[in-house]
Amino acid sequence: MTPARNPSEDRLLAYAAGTLSPPEAVVVAAHLALRPANQAWVKQLQAVGGEFLEMTPPSPLSDEALPRAMARIETDAGEARPSAPLNDMAELPAPLRRYALGPWRWIGPGIRVRDVHAPRDGDCRVILLRIDPGRETPRHTHGGVELTCVLSGAYATETERFDRGDLEEADGDVLHQPRVVSDEPCLCVVALDGQIQLDGWLGRVMQPFVRL
Amino acid sequence: MHVEASSFAPTELRAGRMSATEDAHVHDRLIEAVALSRDREAFAALFEHFAPRLKAWLMKSGASASAAEDFAQDAMLTVWRKADLFDARKARAATWIFTIARNRRLDMLRRDARALPTPEIHLAGDDVSRPDDILMQSDDSQRVREALGRLKPDQIEVLRLAFFMDNPHSEIARRLDLPLGTVKSRIRNAMRKLRAILESSEEASR
Numbered sequence: 001m002t003p004a005r006n007p008s009e010d011r012l013l014a015y016a017a018g019t020l021s022p023p024e025a026v027v028v029a030a031h032l033a034l035r036p037a038n039q040a041w042v043k044q045l046q047a048v049g050g051e052f053l054e055m056t057p058p059s060p061l062s063d064e065a066l067p068r069a070m071a072r073i074e075t076d077a078g079e080a081r082p083s084a085p086l087n088d089m090a091e092l093p094a095p096l097r098r099y100a101l102g103p104w105r106w107i108g109p110g111i112r113v114r115d116v117h118a119p120r121d122g123d124c125r126v127i128l129l130r131i132d133p134g135r136e137t138p139r140h141t142h143g144g145v146e147l148t149c150v151l152s153g154a155y156a157t158e159t160e161r162f163d164r165g166d167l168e169e170a171d172g173d174v175l176h177q178p179r180v181v182s183d184e185p186c187l188c189v190v191a192l193d194g195q196i197q198l199d200g201w202l203g204r205v206m207q208p209f210v211r212l
Numbered sequence: 213m214h215v216e217a218s219s220f221a222p223t224e225l226r227a228g229r230m231s232a233t234e235d236a237h238v239h240d241r242l243i244e245a246v247a248l249s250r251d252r253e254a255f256a257a258l259f260e261h262f263a264p265r266l267k268a269w270l271m272k273s274g275a276s277a278s279a280a281e282d283f284a285q286d287a288m289l290t291v292w293r294k295a296d297l298f299d300a301r302k303a304r305a306a307t308w309i310f311t312i313a314r315n316r317r318l319d320m321l322r323r324d325a326r327a328l329p330t331p332e333i334h335l336a337g338d339d340v341s342r343p344d345d346i347l348m349q350s351d352d353s354q355r356v357r358e359a360l361g362r363l364k365p366d367q368i369e370v371l372r373l374a375f376f377m378d379n380p381h382s383e384i385a386r387r388l389d390l391p392l393g394t395v396k397s398r399i400r401n402a403m404r405k406l407r408a409i410l411e412s413s414e415e416a417s418r
Contacts, residue, residue: 002282009399009400010253010380010381011409012403013289013375013403014380016333016375017317017376017380018313018314018317019377019380022331025331026331026388028331029331035289041407043303043333043352044356044410046314047303047304047352047353047355048371048406049361050303050304050306050307050308050310051306051307051353051356051357051360052310052371052375053262053265053309053310054306056265056268056269056272057268059265059267060276061281062281065259066259069255069259069263069285070255070256072285073252073255073289076293078293085373088376095238095331099310103282105409128274130356154219167313179370
């Protein structure tokens with residue numbers, strides 16, 4: 001169990017409990033699809049949740065609760081919402097296949113970005129980022145938390161390397177300049193909160209053009 | 213809104229374990245009866261056991277009594293709809309119903325109105341599991357119960373609160389009157405210990 005390149009334990013717990021913000025949950029779901037050991041751990045956490053549910057002292061229901069439930073199942077027509085169609089990127093892990101995707105947008109030399117139409121949470125949303133081999137993203141800091149899962153290829157920051165399935169948690173304090181170190185482009189799914197603040201001369205030149 | 217610290221004591225956990233073991237099988241059979249023959253009595257029995265617990269869970273996370281009851285209603289309707297996906301070999305009744313409620317809860321946290329799928333956890337049905345996954349998962353509940361019994365009471369308390377609260381860290385800190393950093397490290401340590409116990413019990417069973 002490596003603490004880095006995996007979600008922190010409390011983020012996994014929030015995911016298992018259903019309290020993680022939806023955009024972050026999308027990125028964690030992608031990570032789990034690529035990391036069976038963590039997937040198995042989350043399923044065990046579901047069993048912990050089941051145990052806690054069983055141990056919870058019940059809270060009395062109103063008198064009409066049971067009749068209402070029985071009436072509902074008699075008139076129930078099933079799930080109204082059909083599942084969304086698969087998107088055009090067969091290489092994505094299963095949890096990402098049902099989200100519609102926006103068009104690819106150029107945001108800098110060798111860097112393209114595509115919106116994932118997953119649930120937002122305030123300013124926090126999900127994007128796909130594709131960066132060509134050898135390219136660096138502009139040095140940047142973040143307004144909020146950024147959660148990144150590598151879907152293919154690999155990138156390295158000043159201190160660490162991230163391969164397929166690895167997850168990186170960065171917050172506003174991290175100064176970030178990932179560089180793609182794989183021979184193929186690096187594709188990532190990112191939950192991004194707040195605006196990226198670009199730093200340095202390139203950042204200042206690019207800032208007006210970049211709407212991340 | 214209150215959670216008594218005493219309810220997290222290990223003795224209570226042990227007492228809970230006995231009844232939970234018996235109940236788990238009863239509830240498994242009830243869900244199967246709903247799946248096989250749309251058995252209304254079985255559904256009513258499940259409702260009377262789980263709906264008050266689901267309501268209590270949501271109230272602890274800060275929901276009003278009526279919102280919590282609506283949540284329990286909706287979760288139980290999903291149990292009715294999805295009963296045929298239940299597989300007792302993969303997850304016991306309480307785990308399965310917890311997961312249904314978890315998926316609904318994540319749905320509720322969405323603040324935009326577009327009809328988009330939220331990332332669901334699937335315990336059975338459309339899962340593509342390897343054969344060893346199924347074996348490994350078959351007695352998760354038993355193993356998890358034993359592992360919880362080996363945690364310290366304050367570790368169980370903090371985990372249990374973390375499962376139920378919407379904003380666990382700050383709410384737990386306030387409730388237990390502890391600094392935020394202490395709460396975070398206590399959760400992290402409890403999670404690590406639980407995972408280590410579960411991993412070693414998996415090793416032992418191979």
